[in-house]
Amino acid sequence: MTTHVLSDTGTLTGRSLRHILRSPDTIITTAVTPVALMLLFVYVLGGAIDIGSGGSYINYMLPGILLITIASGIAYTAYRLFLDMQGGIFERFQSMPIPRPSVLWAHVLTSLVANLASLVIVTGVALAMGFRTGASVVDWLAVAGILVLFTLALTWVAVIAGLSAKTVDGASAFSYPLIFLPFISSAFVPTDSMPGPVAWFAENQPVTSIVNTLRALFAEQPVGNDIWIALAWCAGLLVAAYAGATAIYRRKVS
């Protein structure tokens, strides 16, 4: 069984990547909302936001925008998984001698590739709008590593949604709160400008530590404790979502 895990996962990943190549609009759509938010915040609202310590506003907000990109990108993973299960092709795979985990991992790897493509587009637009960083190659690798970990964690959440949804709308609706989460964090405004309970929530939810880490890496500042909190959140979410998704999957495929 194990002998074919890699080759079958590769074959199935090739299949869903081909879906994306045939409808590249999913990548464009994923990038449009964050880019629009970026334009709105930088050219409309940003002038009125006091981020404290100098620096340009686009440098301040890009980390949050990147997380929003991922949160909206993973909705397509739930959507594609849901369509597979509806269409009967899922049952075909299940009745073939394909290692069971391969079917899910193919969707997860596809999600990773698609989200990285969207992140590259959004970062490109940010550079055009004046985003600047002196980050070293190592800093960039650290940024990429955290984004990959965050994507994997949220993708497994999307797998849960895709496996348990009853309707197409339900399959992607779960991502709306995730897209909203960065707004109640340090992503767009400093948390100390918020009223007490909101500030408490913002300071203790995962997005803030991730945003602070990415911001520090881009600004060549020390990352402090934030990176460990960020990694703990991502790893914890990844493990929990993975366990939940595989449990639901096992019950589905008996």
Added chain:
Amino acid sequence: MTTGTREPAISVRGVTKSYRDLHVLRGVDFEVAAASIFALLGSNGAGKTTLVRILSTLLKADGGTATVHGFDVSSAPREVRESISLTGQFAAVDEVLTGRENLVLVAKLRHLKNPGAVADDMLARFSLTDAGARRAGTYSGGMRRRLDIAMSLVGNPPVVFLDEPTTGLDPQARIEVWRTVRQLAEDGTTILLTTQYLDEAEHLADRIAILHEGTIIQNGTLTELKQLLPRARVEYVEKQPTLEDVFLALVGHSGGESR
């Protein structure tokens, strides 16, 4: 590999399945001889699909045993999956991929050498060569069903399950499917098909079992089943052509819908 040709290809003993209070299968027993066509007849909700899903390892039975090609479906599901293919009620094709890509995908997942050649071969066999480069989403119902069955036959599995293979097909496409099924059985494949069309079972099957309220209430050849009723009376009835006869005579039998 351990199967002798004398053993039945499918053997079902006392299989039960319930969903809470709903007893879908209440102890199903039957055997299917190798290289024969076995039709499972029943109305909607009789449990046909549940039974096929159990035999194709998609669902676990609550009780009883079932072996397919000599392998137990619950203790050796992987070996069963190596030996079978399932064509469900809804065409399980990837609509974004082309017909050829669908076949290549299955050939790769069955780890066949030269998946491209296998795919081209199947396209030719199911008169889909011209449509091979088009997305399956653009196919007509009949073409999609042919592609679906072609995908199931990649790698020549010895046992084939067809769950209502002609539901929703037009008469010509139905006859094409029938022709394929007969050809398969002649080549030595064992076929279990479910249907709610009595004439389908009558046309195709070597043996027919009637599944009703979760059990097999009759199982025999067409001749045996006919003997269950009172002896035939001789009456003079004018033989009118059926609407199907008329339709096929008007549009031609050849099934030129492949283009």
